[in-house]
Amino acid sequence: MKIITVCGMGIGTSVLLKMNAEKALRGLGVDADVEAADIGTARGAARTAEIVLTSADLADEIGDVPAKVIVINNFTNAEEITTKLTEALS
Numbered sequence: 394m395k396i397i398t399v400c401g402m403g404i405g406t407s408v409l410l411k412m413n414a415e416k417a418l419r420g421l422g423v424d425a426d427v428e429a430a431d432i433g434t435a436r437g438a439a440r441t442a443e444i445v446l447t448s449a450d451l452a453d454e455i456g457d458v459p460a461k462v463i464v465i466n467n468f469t470n471a472e473e474i475t476t477k478l479t480e481a482l483s
Contacts, residue, residue, distance in 0.1 A: 394425040397438050399447035399455070403431030410446055410468040417475040423482060444481055446474070 398414055400407035407429040415427050430438050432454050439445045439458040447455065449464045463477050 394423070394444070395438075395442040396425050396427045396444045396446065397435050397442045397460070398427060398429050399432060399435040399445060399451055400429075401432055401451065403429055403434060406448075406468050407431070410465060410474075413468065413471055413474050414446055414478065417471060417478050420475060421479060421482070423478075444478070446477075 396414060398407045398410040411427050411429040418425050428438065432451055435445065436456055439455055439460045442460040445455055445458070445460045445462045446465050447462065449466070452462050452464050455462050461481050463481055465474060465477065467473055
């Protein structure tokens, strides 16, 4: 499974979200390849991903992709990330 975490520049909050998503996935017992990306890279990478995690202001910019685009309101909130990943995986 491929998951993309997205922020504007791909070097700050997307990396933080990547680490928290990996932690949540370990807790759920899910093996996934999680990549951090900027919005430009994410548009292409999301075509081969199953899930995209990003903020509300960037979600529409991902465009029409087959991946589930999930809005995360607080990139440091482990409970929110775990809950939304659980819903997406079910």
